[in-house]
Amino acid sequence: MKRVELAASGEVQEGQLHAVSAEGRSLLLTRVGGRACAVENRCPHFNLPMTRGKVENGVIRCPWHGSRFDACSGENIDWVTAVAGLPLPQWSRALVAAGRKPAPLQTVAVTEVDGKLYLES
Ligand code: FES
Numbered sequence: 827m828k829r830v831e832l833a834a835s836g837e838v839q840e841g842q843l844h845a846v847s848a849e850g851r852s853l854l855l856t857r858v859g860g861r862a863c864a865v866e867n868r869c870p871h872f873n874l875p876m877t878r879g880k881v882e883n884g885v886i887r888c889p890w891h892g893s894r895f896d897a898c899s900g901e902n903i904d905w906v907t908a909v910a911g912l913p914l915p916q917w918s919r920a921l922v923a924a925g926r927k928p929a930p931l932q933t934v935a936v937t938e939v940d941g942k943l944y945l946e947s
Pocket of ligand 1: 893
């Protein structure tokens with residue numbers, strides 16, 4: 827098993843997204859209740875990066891169309907709720923979803939050892 831350093835522990839904080847690249851993958855790191863969590867930096871709606879998204883109470887909001895995901899499990903909570911930060915009425919959400927069904931974020935296992943976060947691959 828190969829261990830790849832992702833970040834110093836102090837760089838990953840509650841309520842913040844920390845973008846990193848490792849092993850050819852773009853990842854987002856955050857902390858929820860002290861636990862470090864990582865997901866692929868690619869929204870399952872249109873495969874767009876979520877670097878400019880927000881994370882609050884362990885939930886990541888996609889900056890493009892407002893879909894929300896559990897930051898640790900990747901579970902989809904809301905699917906396509908906004909455009910450019912403006913809420914979409916319920917009737918228009920299916921149009922913006924463009925036929926794509928709700929899907930989870932891909933999660934990535936991280937370990938924290940001696941003040942550093944690692945990807946195990
Ligand atoms: S790209 Fe994320 S919700 Fe559309």
